[in-house]
Amino acid sequence: MRFYENRQLVTPGDLLAEGDYVAGKNTYRIDNRIYASRLGLVEYGDREVRVVALNAFYVPSVGDLVIGKITEVNVNGWIVDINSPYSAILKASDVFERGFKPQKDDLTEIFNIGDLILAKITSYDRTRNPQLTIREPGLGKITKGQIVKITPTKIPRVIGRKGSMINTLKRETGCRITIGQNGLILIHGKNPDDERLAIMAIHKIELEAHTSGLTDRVTEMIRREKGVRDEEGS
Amino acid sequence: MYSMVISRVRRRQIAQLIAGGKRLDGRGLTDYRKIKIEKGVIEKAEGSACVYLGRTQVLAGVKIGIGEPFPDRPNEGVLTVNSEFVPLASPEFEAGPPSEESIELARVVDRGIRESNAIDLEKLCIIPGKKVFIVFIDIYVLNHDGNLIDASAMAALAALLNTKIFNYEVVDGEVEIKPGFTQLPVRNYPIAVTFAEIDGRLVVDPWLDEEEVMNARLTLTFDKDGKICAIQKGGSGALTKEQILEAAKIAQKKAEELRKLVVES
Amino acid sequence: MKKVPERLIDENMLRVDGRRWNELRPIKLEVGILSNADGSAYIEQGRSKILAAVYGPRELHPRHLALPDRAMLRCRYHMAPFSVEERKSPAPSRREIELSKVIREALEPTIFLELYPRTAIDLYIEILQADGGTRCAGITVASLALADAGIPMRDLVVACAAGKVDGQIVLDLNDVEDKLGEADVPLAMMPSLGAITLLQMDGMLTVEEFEQAINLAMEGCRQIYKLQKEALKAKYTAIKEEVETQ
Numbered sequence: 019m020r021f022y023e024n025r026q027l028v029t030p031g032d033l034l035a036e037g038d039y040v041a042g043k044n045t046y047r048i049d050n051r052i053y054a055s056r057l058g059l060v061e062y063g064d065r066e067v068r069v070v071a072l073n074a075f076y077v078p079s080v081g082d083l084v085i086g087k088i089t090e091v092n093v094n095g096w097i098v099d100i101n102s103p104y105s106a107i108l109k110a111s112d113v114f115e116r117g118f119k120p121q122k123d124d125l126t127e128i129f130n131i132g133d134l135i136l137a138k139i140t141s142y143d144r145t146r147n148p149q150l151t152i153r154e155p156g157l158g159k160i161t162k163g164q165i166v167k168i169t170p171t172k173i174p175r176v177i178g179r180k181g182s183m184i185n186t187l188k189r190e191t192g193c194r195i196t197i198g199q200n201g202l203i204l205i206h207g208k209n210p211d212d213e214r215l216a217i218m219a220i221h222k223i224e225l226e227a228h229t230s231g232l233t234d235r236v237t238e239m240i241r242r243e244k245g246v247r248d249e250e251g252s
Numbered sequence: 253m254y255s256m257v258i259s260r261v262r263r264r265q266i267a268q269l270i271a272g273g274k275r276l277d278g279r280g281l282t283d284y285r286k287i288k289i290e291k292g293v294i295e296k297a298e299g300s301a302c303v304y305l306g307r308t309q310v311l312a313g314v315k316i317g318i319g320e321p322f323p324d325r326p327n328e329g330v331l332t333v334n335s336e337f338v339p340l341a342s343p344e345f346e347a348g349p350p351s352e353e354s355i356e357l358a359r360v361v362d363r364g365i366r367e368s369n370a371i372d373l374e375k376l377c378i379i380p381g382k383k384v385f386i387v388f389i390d391i392y393v394l395n396h397d398g399n400l401i402d403a404s405a406m407a408a409l410a411a412l413l414n415t416k417i418f419n420y421e422v423v424d425g426e427v428e429i430k431p432g433f434t435q436l437p438v439r440n441y442p443i444a445v446t447f448a449e450i451d452g453r454l455v456v457d458p459w460l461d462e463e464e465v466m467n468a469r470l471t472l473t474f475d476k477d478g479k480i481c482a483i484q485k486g487g488s489g490a491l492t493k494e495q496i497l498e499a500a501k502i503a504q505k506k507a508e509e510l511r512k513l514v515v516e517s
Numbered sequence: 518m519k520k521v522p523e524r525l526i527d528e529n530m531l532r533v534d535g536r537r538w539n540e541l542r543p544i545k546l547e548v549g550i551l552s553n554a555d556g557s558a559y560i561e562q563g564r565s566k567i568l569a570a571v572y573g574p575r576e577l578h579p580r581h582l583a584l585p586d587r588a589m590l591r592c593r594y595h596m597a598p599f600s601v602e603e604r605k606s607p608a609p610s611r612r613e614i615e616l617s618k619v620i621r622e623a624l625e626p627t628i629f630l631e632l633y634p635r636t637a638i639d640l641y642i643e644i645l646q647a648d649g650g651t652r653c654a655g656i657t658v659a660s661l662a663l664a665d666a667g668i669p670m671r672d673l674v675v676a677c678a679a680g681k682v683d684g685q686i687v688l689d690l691n692d693v694e695d696k697l698g699e700a701d702v703p704l705a706m707m708p709s710l711g712a713i714t715l716l717q718m719d720g721m722l723t724v725e726e727f728e729q730a731i732n733l734a735m736e737g738c739r740q741i742y743k744l745q746k747e748a749l750k751a752k753y754t755a756i757k758e759e760v761e762t763q
Contacts, residue, residue: 027753029746030627030664031672031709044669046629053709055629055669057749072753074667075555075574103574103636144634145585169667229757352618355611363719470716480727483702483718488625490712493731500724 024062027228028054028069035067042068058171059228072228076102076170076200078139078148085165085198086150088133091125098135098150101167101200106148108137113152134160136196136204163194163206164213168224170201175227176220183223183233190240191216211247215240263465267451275455275462277306282502284457284510289406289517291414299415299436303407306459307397309341312407314415314436317386318378318427329376329384333362335391335404342396356486358391361405363482364442364473365389370412375437378420378427385417387436398459401471401484402510405444410514412438442481443510445503446471449491454499456506470499474507525694526683532694534563538687541677541737542650546658546748548665556666558748560658563691564648567655569662574636588633592621594655596644616652623656623705623715627670628663638668649692653678656705656715657741664749673745674714676705677737679730681722686729688737702727704734708742 019036022028032054034045041047044056045067054060058071078084078100086106090097095109110120113128129135135150136157142148152158168176176197177184188195193207193216203220207213219236226232266276273281285306294300299314321328335358337345345351350358365371376385389411391404416433448458448466458466467489473482480500485491522533530537542563551557554570561567577583594616598604609617620642628638640662642655653676660673680690682698695701700720706713713735722730 027750029673029749030670031707032746033709046669046671048710053671055671056667057664071667073665074669103576103633105576171667226756226760228753229760231761235760350611352614355614356618359611359615367719367721475721478724480718480722480724481720483716483727484619485713485716486619486622488622490626490707490710490714491716492711493713493735496713496716496731497728500727504724 020062020067022060025059027058028060029057030055032060034060034069035062038065040066042066044069044071044074071171073169074171076100078102078104078106078142079199080139080142082139082199083197084137084139084150084200085160085196085202085204086135086137086200088129088131088135091129091131093120093125096125096129098137100148100150101170101202102148104147106137106139106150108135108150108152112150129159134165136160136198160204163204164210164217166203166205166217166220168201168203168220170199172224172227173197173199173201175232176203176223178233183236186233186237187216187219187240190237190244191219215243218243262461266462266465270450270453270455277459279457281453282456282506284402284506285459287406287510287513289410289514291410291517297411298417299411299413301407301410301414302394303403303410305399305403305406305457307395308399308403308459309393309395310400310403310407311392311394312404312411313390313392314411315388315390316415316417316436317388318383319386321377321381321384325373326381327377328373329371330386331362331366331371331373331389332386333358333365333389333391333408335361335393337393337396337400341393345393345396356484357401357404360401360444360471360473360482360484361389361391361408363484364405364444365408365412367481368440368442368473368475368479370409370438370440370442370475372437372439379422379425382425383427387412387415396460398461398463399446399457402444402446402457405442405473406510406514409438409441409443410517412436413515441476441511441515442473443507443514444471444473444482445506445510447499447503449487449489449495454495454502456502470496472500472503472507474504476511478504478508522693522697524683525697526685526687532682532687534691536689538685539733539736541689541740542691544741544744546661546744548661548748549752554662554666556662556664556668558658558661558665560654560661562650562654562657562689564646565644565651565654566646567651567658568643568645569655569658570641570643571638571659571662571666571668572641573638573666574633574668575639577635577637580635583635583637586634587630588628588636588638590621590625590628590630590638590640592617592624592640592642592659594620594642594644594652596647596651600644600647616655619715619717620652620656620659623676624659624663624674626712626714627660627672627674627707629669629671632669638663647692649690649695650678650703652676652715653703653705657745661745661749672707672709673742673749674705674707675738675742675745676703676715677734677741678703679734679737681720681726681730686726686733688733700726700730702730702734704731704738706735706738708739 086098656676705715
């Protein structure tokens with residue numbers, strides 16, 4: 019038995035369903051009743067009930083691409099702030115060849131405090147902090163572009179179904195956009211104005227993620243802003 | 253502040269027994285441990301009492317001082333209750349400023365005495381607006397084996413029943429002490445009854461191990477007429493309305509029993 | 518110095534602020550008002566004004582203080598010096614320490630603490646203006662701040678007090694009624710689960726009166742719970758209406 023309509027806004031403690039359902043994300047079960055545990059939009063599947071949270075912090079998942087900031091350097095590696103309750107660890111062995119025993123200076127030369135990196139989560143469990151790697155192509159220190167931070171639960175909306183939203187953004191702003199699952203997005207455009215357009219669009223997506231017709235409105239907004247800017251420029 | 257790690261086996265043992273209506277030490281769910289009360293144990297204090305509740309041991313001392321009344325209550329004496337969880341009483345107690353548990357306990361005991369008007373504070377007025385008696389009740393926990401609140405409340409009450417104030421005369425606006433003593437007039441007898449909620453059941457007078465596994469704690473303080481004068485729920489769990497009302501009925505009876513012990517000791 | 522009223526309930530059965538025995542004070546709730554905190558909310562209940570903010574879950578340093586299997590909820594209930602009639606010293610009083618404890622214990626049952634081991638969730642409740650019922654309003658607004666921070670909860674915790682004033686059991690006591698009345702029973706609950714997480718009482722009540730007070734407080738809680746839900750959804754509902762009707 020379902021007590022709400024699909025995509026209706028629910029709050030923690032709302033009784034979503036009763037019966038033989040599986041408690042999906044952001045819900046919990048007592049006996050045969052499923053309750054919401056976060057504010058968000060309820061989604062009923064055939065066997066599962068879940069809530070798409072409107073606001074939640076990032077919990078690391080193995081394989082996620084993340085953007086992080088170096089906060090500490092020690093002899094074993096670096097501690098990285100990945101916008102999560104837990105800080106992540108990038109081991110020196112991930113960067114240096116096996117057998118090489120780096121000095122702290124060597125590490126500082128590669129990544130120093132305050133540097134931004136694009137990395138992947140390689141392991142994470144309840145007893146230890148998440149571990150990162152930068153060994154894959156495309157990963158490593160971020161040197162160009164701007165970073166936007168949004169609430170991590172809205173990242174899927176920025177990507178869109180089959181990439182529809184992010185492709186729209188890339189196309190309309192001409193920027194390169196790299197999405198971190200931890201809510202940080204790297205934008206690198208031909209000029210700061212293009213980057214600013216992309217940032218505006220992303221903020222709009224964050225604000226209106228729970229509404230429909232968003233892709234069209236975002237496209238419209240970017241084109242309108244570009245129009246205004248081109249007019250002012252000429 | 254954080255619970256000692258109780259083995260899972262023991263936790264289950266305790267819960268299983270309680271589900272069957274019994275406890276690890278053989279008591280029924282509404283039975284108190286053996287209680288012993290000794291009055292007048294510290295001669296230098298104006299009043300004192302020691303309470304043994306099972307292996308929990310609490311000493312209460314009353315000191316009478318003279319000071320200024322509160323500005324908004326110029327004709328009333330002052331009552332203040334303090335508690336010390338001294339380090340020798342438990343490996344969990346550390347020296348230093350009072351912990352939140354210690355402060356909570358003192359305030360709950362204070363509430364029982366104050367709200368039941370056990371002491372007629374107006375009788376403690378010496379010179380209105382200038383000088384009044386201050387009743388300092390200090391609760392000293394000597395051994396923590398569970399249910400410090402009930403033991404402390406009984407100790408505080410017994411100490412008050414045992415308190416003598418020196419005779420005095422006001423001469424030229426100064427208080428002069430004269431020979432002889434007068435018993436502190438105590439007109440109500442508040443008694444605290446504490447429950448632990450374990451796996452849906454309520455048990456009275458939890459001992460240390462039961463406190464480690466309980467979900468929530470409920471204390472109800474009753475006065476001599478069976479009226480409630482203080483309630484405090486503690487612990488990170490929750491209770492239902494039905495549990496609370498059931499506890500109130502049980503506590504009213506138990507308070508009667510304990511009151512006899514304190515008053516007649 | 519405030520004048521002390523002679524009666525708290527007049528011959529028309531109206532209280533000092535014009536309310537009937539079962540009426541709540543006017544309540545205003547706002548969520549997400551501080552930009553730095555992970556979650557925040559604000560409440561006005563009658564003349565009490567309270568701000569709550571949440572930081573966390575965040576790693577707890579020093580490490581040895583952290584709990585290995587769950588998050589630790591730390592709560593600070595604090596009154597601003599200008600919040601009461603006579604200036605209050607900023608140092609934490611014994612009352613504030615006790616209230617910080619009981620408020621924390623009122624909220625702990627609702628949070629899924631086991632999901633975030635070795636972290637701390639820091640909750641700050643600042644009483645900007647106090648006019649009675651601050652621990653209850655503090656719990657009500659703290660729940661919203663926790664939900665705003667995206668911390669998973671079993672239910673919103675809502676709190677309300679009932680008491681006895683001039684011989685009558687009444688709902689939601691203001692400052693005067695609390696100070697001069699016969700009893701005050703603050704209560705917090707998780708309405709979806711019927712679970713009471715805070716219960717205190719001072720004053721004098723028969724067991725029957727106490728039962729009446731609990732029932733009345735729970736009824737008040739249910740009304741405030743509806744307002745909590747609306748406040749939490751408000752921002753999103755407004756945006757949805759605005760953009761989808763363009």
